[in-house]
Amino acid sequence: MAKMNLLQAINNALITVMTEDERVMVFGEDVGHFGGVFRATSHLQEKFGKGRCFNTPLTEQGIIGFANGLAAQGSVPVAEIQFGDYIFPAFDQIVNETAKFRYRSGGQFSCGTLTIRTPYGGGISGGHYHSQSPEAFFAHCPGLRIVVPRNPYQAKGLLLASIRDDNPVLFMEPKRLYRASVCDVPEDDYELPLGKADIVQEGKDITLVGWGAQIEILQKAAERALEDGINCEIIDLRSIAPWDAETVAGSVMKTGRLLINHEAPLTGGFASEIAATIQDKCFLYLEAPVARVCGLDTPYPLSHEKEYMPDELKTYESIVKTMHY
């Protein structure tokens, strides 16, 4: 075990997998010598050479198109998009190519070895273009896995599983936790399961579902609610696609109440999908409507960032309201 922050855990996972498998290649803007603007790829070029860890020209559509070709050829690309906000020039390559390679060729070809790493999320005074949470755009596209870690331990285990999994994975890293989140991480190899949610805290009154950096918000809100005698169960979804409806439904059948929290705007956010599925699976168990505590339906703001965020207080208020419905 070693104390690592989220960036160090990612770096450690990349070293682990690059050491074990020569087909793994890491690339993107500034990831080479410099080690990435957040330093997630520090020293990889020194250790594994320029052929396996390199800078690309500044073109996201090029990075993912190139990665799709590499994956189809049988290599194992780990492509970095510097900010999730800048993934959209690659939308076509991801949605129409990465996600459909296997299906359209009847399984002859695939981009299954591809992992796309990208930082996402707000809380860093980044305004529209350094704060967005675009998971729902990709969750709407069949053919992709979407994975989000909540801390360094989760990040290493989930990233190793993502790189080794034979499906393309969009691995979204909560950047506000990059240096802020520190915990014990095994130096040895380990994987955490994809498509499986994690019950972070057991409780009996209400189920709180989130992912990434919002898990700590849910924990704080749950602590506050506990002072009122409300006992929250907290679930980290970890995988947004495919997601673990079974674990969430099982929890809701126990608690009878569900609250979902995400930073992305309310409308069309992934909370909507969870709410629809849970009302289908748990209709007769629900004691209150499913609550969603999300970003507002505006572009991500700057001077009103604090007001925009689905924070601890808004979550707490919504827990109380749901309990007293």
Next chain:
Amino acid sequence: MQDRNHLASVKTTHQVKIIENGLIDIPMLQILQPDGSLHAQADTPDIAKETATRMLDVMQYIRILDERMVGAQRQGRISFYLASTGEEAAAVASAAALSENDMIMSQYREQGALAWRGYRTEQFMNQMFSNEKDPNKGRQMPIHYGDKALNFMTISSPLGTQIPQASGYAYGQKMAGKEAITICYFGEGAASEGDFHAGLNMAAVLHCPVIFFCRNNGYAISTPAEEQFAGDGIASRGIGYGVKTIRVDGNDPLAIYAATRRAREIALSDSCPVLIEAMTYRLAAHSTSDDPSGYRSKNEEEKWRLKDPILRLSKWLENKGWLDIDAFEKQKSQTREQVLAALKEAEKVPVNPIDDLVTDVLDHVPWHLKDQLQSLKQHIAKYPDNYPKTAGRIK
């Protein structure tokens, strides 16, 4: 219908010959030498005294503003800054060659062009402090300026998106019969984005009066130009797209001014795009989030300090008898004081009321945003201490 022949201009050869090197040598226009003297063969600069001295003033103004704001960021007073040190000539001298009716679509290192248009210190500050006097309503990170009155399009962070937009804007200007063009600034890194290729090709095919102004400053954050492209800079691509092209010394204000003036005349009279590649160097870090010591040497930077565009122009002006050194020095200290005073002032101005969170999403506030705003206001009113920037002004 007329028959077409897309081979009409293709010559035939009978030997297998792969073209390995560029066929065209693209020289760099240089009028001033680094010591401020004119190159012997250079045309005499056609520039008014008033224009040349104002260019120097604005460049010096931006140098000071950049220094002060990098300092302010380090003190934690603003969240972010992005300096243009060493590249001031590229933005200022090109903007000086334009008409005020021309639209400027910049990337994010062209504060000099905005200052040339007359953007005042307090306006810079209001944007950087995201306060309610910022016309963009405090919605973007520092340095994302925009001012409709000055024909300066609001900046967006994603790289290269403004390039095809500039083609479209220019086409609209032409169709509306305006005596105006669009200038579009970007860096050599952004020129790798797909939007660059789309934008240049469309401007050429659709005859758009637009100047594409590339600041080739050698680095895209840490990525050096040799890892960005393998061809002859950005200029060679203009030729490939059928765009009239010139390469200039980006630290030579007179060369930039002359090239941009000529480009503007051509863009307007021939209704076509022109590409200018200005060869310069990003002496500053990419931004305050960056530290160049990890990827380049001090020695390399020092070589470029000797090519300082401000020094170069001031020497030329001095030799010509157009520079009042005492007044220039006095103005420097006045600018420093003025910047500091405006900074202190802008810090005190509150952010926009919370109602502005939901305006401008559409041209009206739809029902669901009204609902969301209403609940948010009730929430803030219940917990005023937790939302100090907006709680005091909830109606």
